[in-house]
Amino acid sequence: MQKVRIVTDSAADLPKAVREAEGIAMLPMQITFGDEEFRDGVDLSTAEFYRRLREGNILPKTAQPLVAEVEKVFRELTADGSSLVVLHMSSGLSGTYATSLMLAEELKAKGADIHVVDSLSASLGQGLLVLSAARMARQGATSGEIVADLARRIPRINHLFILDTIEYLLKGGRITKTEAVLGTILDVKPQLYINNEGRILVKAKVRGRKRSIAQLLEEVGKRLTDPSRQTVGVVHADCPDEAGELVEQVRQRFAPAEIITSEMTATVGTHVGPGLLGVVFESDLGRG
Secondary structure (H helix, E strand, C coil): CCCEEEEEEHHHCCCHHHHHHHCCEEECCEEEECCEEEEECCCECHHHHHHHHHHCCCCCEEECCCHHHHHHHHHHHHCCCCEEEEEECCCCCCCHHHHHHHHHHHHHCCCCCEEEEECCCCHHHHHHHHHHHHHHHHCCCCHHHHHHHHHHHHHHEEEEEECCCCHHHHHCCCCCHHHHHHHHHCCEEEEEEECCCCCEEEEEEEECHHHHHHHHHHHHHHHCCCHHHCEEEEEECCCHHHHHHHHHHHHHHHCCCEEEEEECCHHHHHHHCCCCEEEEEECCCCCC
């Protein structure tokens, strides 16, 4: 039976141990601090990224993986005749999907079997889709079966994030200075989600950290369906203690079959800043 290999990018926020255990290949996004360039998760650790982010006054820039590196990985992984299912960060947030699709078409013309999928997701929402694909591949599913399953799951993935600061929304030009000043005075903690087009939008604005976490859990409770049969993800941006508390609350309130916890890497963390907490899961209600 032809082997199927799963490839993703560093925006998926899957822990390294999980990627290695499931045989998932990772293409690192590019992170630039001033004149310094790094590969997310390769020569820039998450801890070092948040240290630089907290101490610096300039917002780092992110870019898609180097084209030459993507092509190299595709060629190496298909050299033995394996099929690839490549699952990327939402095309609404990055050009990575389009680049990989172009390269895949060139290699498919030479006989390679490569399927590039737009996750319309990011962070651990993307990660849960990647993990599901990897587990199917390990159980012997074909590339076609995996792609079909992803098409079913993608519209069901919910991403609910709360921010601790709006500083990085201001730096990234996503809110005005007036909105930032007012939000800071009122201690506003935006709740974000990713819509069906794969774009990050504000879902609600809640005052205070404790209240925003309570609101997050309330929203999860409204949308999470059949938790005893699914994996739920908890993601954080440099706030592991709060993430641990959130994991326990998710476990006690919803009792999912599995909980995966991960720290948000530089690709998405650049735009939201330290202190983010999030819960990702599937829902019969679709995205929201």
